[in-house]
Every structure is written in C-alpha cells, then in structure tokens.
Amino acid sequence: MKRFGDFTAVDGIDVSVAPGEAFGFLGPNGAGKSSTMRMIACVSMPTAGELRILGKDPAVHGSEIRARLGVCPQLDNLDPDLSVRENLTTYARYFGLSRQEARRRAEELLEFAQLTEKAASQVEPLSGGMKRRLTIARAMVNDPDLVLLDEPTTGLDPQARHLLWERLFRLKQEGKTLVLTTHYMDEAEQLCDRLVVMDGGRIVAEGSPRALIERYSTAEVVELRFGVLRPADLVGKLEGVGERVDPLPDRILVYTGDGDAAVAEVHRRGLAPSSVLVRRSSLEDVFLHLTGRRLVD
Amino acid sequence: MVTTLLAMRISPVRVGAVIGRNVGALRSGPSYWLVLVSGFFEPLLYLLSIGVGVGALVGEVPLDADRMVPYAVFVAPAMLAVSAMSGALSETTFNFFFKMKYMKTFEAVLATPVRPMEIAFGELVWALVRGSLYTGVFLGVMVALGLAAPWWALAAFPVTILVGLAFGAAGMAISTLMRGWQDFDLLSTGQFALFLFSGTFSPVADYPGVLQVVVWATPLYQSVELVRGVVLGDLGWGLLVHAGYLVVMAVAGLVFAARRLERLLLP
Ligand SMILES: Nc1ncnc2c1ncn2[C@@H]1O[C@H](COP(=O)(O)OP(=O)(O)O)[C@@H](O)[C@H]1O
Numbered sequence A: 001m002k003r004f005g006d007f008t009a010v011d012g013i014d015v016s017v018a019p020g021e022a023f024g025f026l027g028p029n030g031a032g033k034s035s036t037m038r039m040i041a042c043v044s045m046p047t048a049g050e051l052r053i054l055g056k057d058p059a060v061h062g063s064e065i066r067a068r069l070g071v072c073p074q075l076d077n078l079d080p081d082l083s084v085r086e087n088l089t090t091y092a093r094y095f096g097l098s099r100q101e102a103r104r105r106a107e108e109l110l111e112f113a114q115l116t117e118k119a120a121s122q123v124e125p126l127s128g129g130m131k132r133r134l135t136i137a138r139a140m141v142n143d144p145d146l147v148l149l150d151e152p153t154t155g156l157d158p159q160a161r162h163l164l165w166e167r168l169f170r171l172k173q174e175g176k177t178l179v180l181t182t183h184y185m186d187e188a189e190q191l192c193d194r195l196v197v198m199d200g201g202r203i204v205a206e207g208s209p210r211a212l213i214e215r216y217s218t219a220e221v222v223e224l225r226f227g228v229l230r231p232a233d234l235v236g237k238l239e240g241v242g243e244r245v246d247p248l249p250d251r252i253l254v255y256t257g258d259g260d261a262a263v264a265e266v267h268r269r270g271l272a273p274s275s276v277l278v279r280r281s282s283l284e285d286v287f288l289h290l291t292g293r294r295l296v297d
Numbered sequence B: 001m002v003t004t005l006l007a008m009r010i011s012p013v014r015v016g017a018v019i020g021r022n023v024g025a026l027r028s029g030p031s032y033w034l035v036l037v038s039g040f041f042e043p044l045l046y047l048l049s050i051g052v053g054v055g056a057l058v059g060e061v062p063l064d065a066d067r068m069v070p071y072a073v074f075v076a077p078a079m080l081a082v083s084a085m086s087g088a089l090s091e092t093t094f095n096f097f098f099k100m101k102y103m104k105t106f107e108a109v110l111a112t113p114v115r116p117m118e119i120a121f122g123e124l125v126w127a128l129v130r131g132s133l134y135t136g137v138f139l140g141v142m143v144a145l146g147l148a149a150p151w152w153a154l155a156a157f158p159v160t161i162l163v164g165l166a167f168g169a170a171g172m173a174i175s176t177l178m179r180g181w182q183d184f185d186l187l188s189t190g191q192f193a194l195f196l197f198s199g200t201f202s203p204v205a206d207y208p209g210v211l212q213v214v215v216w217a218t219p220l221y222q223s224v225e226l227v228r229g230v231v232l233g234d235l236g237w238g239l240l241v242h243a244g245y246l247v248v249m250a251v252a253g254l255v256f257a258a259r260r261l262e263r264l265l266l267p
C-alpha cells in the first residue's frame, strides 16, 4: 500500500515472485506500477503492509538489499557529466567494486549493450534506444539477483524495442529474476512468465499471459469496421455471433473460438463490414474485458 | 572517528565513490574549470583592489587594543575566509542543487547501496577539496605578498578547511530547502551581505552596538575572526569559541541535509 498524502497510488496488492521468474506488472498510466517498483527497489517505503525483498525487510536492510538489485527506472537518469564508459565504472564503484573490477565489468557490459563503439562518447548524443540499453547495462553492473525494469521499451521505435527484448531475453535465459512493468501487451507476452494486471492501484487479474487470455478472452478476435455506421447500432444484429460482442467507438470486436466461422456468420446475416480482421486474442483484449478501457490510446 | 562512522553505518568506500563521480565529471569539459578558476579570482581581486589599493590610503588599522597592522594585512585573512566560504558554498549550493533537482544524479545513486548520509558526506568532502584548493593557493599568494608569515599560513590552512566544512554543510542544508533558481538570488544577496559586514573590511568594533551583536552571530564573522587570529599569530581562548561555533554549524548542517535528502529523494 502506498499513499501520497490523501491519494492512494497502490491500494493493497499481494504478489510474490519466485527466483528465476520473469514477472510483469501490466497496466495503463497511473495504475501504480512505478510506485510499486520504487517500493520493491527500496527507495520508497510502503505506507502500510508487509514487504520482503530477497527475504529481507527494506525498512531495516535497505542498503543490503539494494546491493543485490539492478534497477532500470522509467525515466533514464544517466549521468550527463560522464562518458558512456564512466557511467558504468562510476556506478560500479557505488556497489563497492574495485577500480580494476569496475573497468573489466564495464567492458563486458558495453559489449552486452552493443555500445563498445560509443564508450568514450558523452551520454547526451546517444539515441533513445542506446540510452535505454546503457541504463539496463548499468543496472547489471553488480551482477544482481533481481532486475527491476520500469517500462523498459516505452518511447522506443520498433527496431530498438526488438533489440532490447532480445537483450532482456538473454538475461532471462541466464536465470536472472526479472520484474518489469509495461503497458504494452506484446512486451508482456514476450517477456513474462507470469503477470498481474493492475488498474487504479489494484490487481484485477493474475496469471501467465496464455492463462489470462484463456480465462478472460477467446482464442480469436474478429475486428469489424462498418464505415460510417455506428458500431453501437449494429450490436443487436451481431448477437450470438461468437461468445461476446464488444462495440468500440470505431469498430466492433467479436470474441470467438473460430474467427473464420464468425466472419462467415456475419456475412450470412447480410451484414457488409468495410473491413474484417481476424487475429489471435491478446492481453489487450483481457484488459479491455476486465476494465472496460483500453491500455494505450 | 572510525567508530562514529561505524555507528552511522557510513562506508568510506561508498563515500569515496560519491567523490569519484565528481572527479570524473571534472574531465567532462572546460565549463566546470572556468567556474572553478573564476571562483578563486574573486577574493584575490578584492584583496588586491581594496586591501592593497585602498590600504594605501587607509594606512594602519587596530587589530585589537594594543596592536596596529597595515590595512592589507587586516583584509587578507578575511578574504581567505571568504574564499573558503565561497569555494564550499558554490559546490554545495549551485552544483549540488543542480545534481539533485535537474540531473537526478542522486536518484540514480540511491538505487545502489549508497545511503543519503553517504551522499551528503561525499559531496561535502568534494566541496572541501575545492575549497582547500582555493585557500591553499590564496595562502601562497599571501605569503608571497608578505601578508602572512609562512608558518602561520601553514597553521591557517586546516582552519580554512573547518570554515569550508561549516559553510559547505550549511549550504547543502540550504540547497535541500531551495524551491528553484529564484531562491539562489536570495542566497547570493545574503552571501554578499556577509561578505561586506563580517569585520572583513573594517573592525567590527567600529559598528554601532546592536549591529555588533548581529554581526557576532553570523558565521562569516566567526570564520574571519578565527582565520585572522591564526594568520596573524594572535592566539587566545576566544578562537576556540569561534572554532566551536563552526563545528556545531558543520554537524547541524550535515545532519539536516541528510535528513532532508532522505525526505526528498526517498518519498
Ligand atoms: N511522489 C508522488 N506524489 C504524489 N502522487 C504521486 C507520486 N508518485 C506517483 N503519484 C501518483 O500515483 C499514481 C500512480 O503513479 P505511478 O505509480 O507512477 O503509475 P504508473 O507507473 O502505473 O503509470 C498516479 O496517479 C500518480 O500521479
């Protein structure tokens, strides 16, 4: 539980993450993800409730716990006064690594982040993706037991995101415990073994991406657009097509186990949608179903 | 010392890392060096223009009841104290605030095992390094100009570090209360008032009675008296009072700053 004055940002959540697991907090802006992450990172104390990180109490052992964490905050806070390499070596020193060890570690991580060529550059001219990779590399400098990533790919172009996902996947394969937040469904599906869906400071669902989709959605979704006709007016005519019909402002979603059969049924009823898209159901649909709202606009 | 550090769970290695970050930043470009050098020249220019220049008109001033000294000799230790003050303050106010508020440097540092108190400590030591660079060179100039005897100058060096410590800690505490850059105008006005009225350019005994009390309470007056006493070999128990004042100021400032940092950065 976390309150800021009268405002409750995180309203009683109960999660536990096992070693080696990749765990996600999925939710829209303002859901309380970052507030939660800051508490896990031991840089913000819970207002109420019990919190144990790596088996220890942050209120008592904050510094010791932080020594074993790697933190990638939502907003990059790299040091603009230092070069790319110095950002890593300086950070390593905060963890008590010797100068020599810090330099060796920095070279490894520059390699990992594919920034070896930029080692002597200042931080400012780097692209968003490079900065993000450097921040993640910096988080790995102490060889952490638990890695916290707050919206690791928000604001990056698709190519930079894929490169980052690939790096994070490598961490996962190395057996690191990852806790990440995201408001991207595809990211959660790619990286998380298990996740919770957060909204308004609460958990609204929990499970693996597949399990959540199975429980709260159907295998496939048909997206129908009807040009100028208002989706809300057409819902009645679609009743019984698929398991559930959901009108959005610009289109209608039909949840169904068999997309092609549903499309056939739509045409059989004499409806002529201007566009039809059959796709696999995603966590986006789960969120929409659970909260009645979309994740990203 | 070691046991107090242990009690506060302060790790010298981590404090060293905080200092090391600033050493690294020195390499980043010429702008920081420019600030560094200009900060040194200011008190020196005052010494030359007012101490030596005006001094030629003023002649001698009374140091205490029974001793007269040339005006430049009177002003020089005050400018030394000023340079210790401004060296420490510019680091712990302007630079510290910038790192805290805009660069989010400390936010990144606090995600590591480093504690707020260790940041405060490291930043203060760094301010002292800068301050003692100023005062070391300044003392050299004083000796070269015949304004201080070499041995007394040497004895005054650690005293200037104490002055830097007190002002550095206080400056850091003030930084944690700053709302934005507009508050820095207030600070520099205050600093300038201290600079003019702390027995720097004329003996405080010449001030009206009420003002004397006010001036006595200010930290730069305490520093000037202490530094001047040591530089001129004018020792007495009174110096211990001045030193005690500065020690209290340093400890209070540091503790306050660390608390506030914790509140600000770990909400
Ligand atoms: N330091 C703070 N003071 C006051 N309110 C805050 C603070 N930090 C976050 N909040 C509020 O808490 C809510 C949750 O924020 P956050 O945890 O950042 O959400 P998310 O990361 O999911 O977007 C938001 O409404 C935000 O305005």
Ligand SMILES: [Mg+2]
Pocket: A030, A033, A034, A035, A074, A150, A151
């Ligand atoms: Mg956030």
